[in-house]
Amino acid sequence: MKYLSFILILFVISCKSSVESDIKWNEIDNNLQLNDSSLVVGANQIQRYLPLLKGKRVGVVANQTSVVFKENNNFTHLVDSLLALKIEITKVYAPEHGFRGTADAGEHIEDGIDAKTGLPVISLYGENRKPSAEHLEGIEVMLFDIQDVGVRFYTYLSTLHYIMEACAELNIPVIVLDRPNPNGHYVDGPVLEEDVKSFVGMHPVPIVYGMTIGEYGKMINGEQWLKDSVRCNLTVVPLKHYTHKLQYDLPIKPSPNLFNAKSINLYPSLCFFEGTNVSCGRGTEMQFQVFGSPFLSQDKFDYSFTPRPNFGAKNPKYNGVLCYGSDLSSSSDLNKIELKWVIDAYNSTKDPTVFFNKFFPKLAGNKTLQNQIEQGIPVEDIVASWQSDLKTFKIIRARYLLYE
Structure with a gap:
């Protein structure tokens, strides 16, 4: 679109x-x-x-x-x-x-x-x-x-x-x-x-x-x-001439590390990395468009970056340390939460026992998602576990919509 x-x-x-x-x-x-x-x-x-x-x-x-x-x-x-x-x-x-x-x-x-x-x-x-x-x-x-x-x-x-x-x-x-x-x-x-x-x-x-x-x-x-x-x-x-299906570029950055439409589109999925030992690109010019860590294998992840202090990241994760990961800046726009990147990084980390931190459940909204990833539950089964609550939420959401 x-x-x-x-x-x-x-x-x-x-x-x-x-x-x-x-x-x-x-x-x-x-x-x-x-x-x-x-x-x-x-x-x-x-x-x-x-x-x-x-x-x-x-x-x-x-x-x-x-x-x-x-x-x-x-x-x-x-x-x-x-x-x-x-x-x-x-x-x-x-x-x-x-x-x-x-x-x-x-x-x-x-x-x-x-x-x-x-x-x-x-x-x-x-x-x-x-x-x-x-x-x-x-x-x-x-x-x-x-x-x-x-x-x-x-x-x-x-x-x-x-x-x-x-x-x-x-x-x-x-x-x-x-x-x-x-x-x-x-x-x-x-x-x-x-x-x-x-x-x-x-x-x-x-x-x-x-x-x-x-x-x-x-x-x-x-x-x-x-x-x-x-x-x-x-x-x-209310807005005039708006529907929820419209996609567009915001004319002003909503926060220092959401630089463009791609970073905003990837943000819901890449922000999971804030609850792990993986960087989501803070301290680069590709915030929330890349991810990487010094604990990921160079053989599997051919993209690399070194975070440095910049606007919006005075002390970024892995400041000055070479990180290996993936560049998602050319990926297709998402219309769902994408879990494959955080799961792939978890499975590829040299010591998965130190992959997650205490912030991850707050981002996920539960303690279950981390356990599902650690247990190797297939992505489709993880997503299926959300559906009942999503259905209930959509009924509630419909009461307050102002736009189609």
Whole structure:
């Protein structure tokens, strides 16, 4: 399937008063001609959510992907766009990788001040992953706009959960500006079990769940997954001209080590290696497109790389050590979880007893998958073991879908 090229349009206005701003946005909306193939993200539909922000003290959960698209592939950050429209943004809340998206995976992020806007930035990936009542003091409405990749262990889902929970406890409404899911075309993988819940997996969903982040927020609410079954006052600004079958290149990297469409497509399958002694390419220019280890045989694996510190990987696994493995950058696009690479690496490791680490069950969503691989269970039997839970999940998922 070819990747969809899409045009996301915003006209920037100069407003002398809030009344004048309303008139101009309405005029633009009435005159905007969209092709059938034009996809419009929630953030670009300012006329739909601007009335919910006017006169309110607003918090924004955002990172480098939180942009409003303009003509000719240009864009402005959502925060800058709202400030230009005289919206009173009080605080910004930053997920993993930070507000500007430059921190390594798992790197502790401190609170601070955004150099460009002067706004206070509250880290949701530091001491507190759930904002406290003090962090939310003065906030009257929370705006959430982050590009997700549709994978359970991508931590922006957990940030959404905690934002919804904290805001529900303080009766603060939450608005999610929806964005497309680059892995939205399939549902696969083991469903998370309760005993391995963590920040990289909080809900009983498969690794690839086939929902946008707006749909996922509706599911969190509807399935009463928030603490004490509180319900968030949630509004989702939906996408226009989107279906789950569309595939496309994200215009902005969602995190430092997901460089392109291929890495995003391979991420659900290659991230298993984060729970093993095998590198998935951090510290190279081929992150989540290759895998390798000094413990794999050069005779069987003819691709090699040596990880070095770089953007997004200050201290990569096997820093400076030659690794042998495979280059998957030219492989066919996936529409399922692929286990053959992690199984092949396990079977080829010189000492398989040290292959897995404690992180693997959290990524897998259970303790069973590791045991199945160690016991040599055939791939088709492993996949068959997921199917009953997947069937149940798909019934739940259908209740919250906004798109075909």
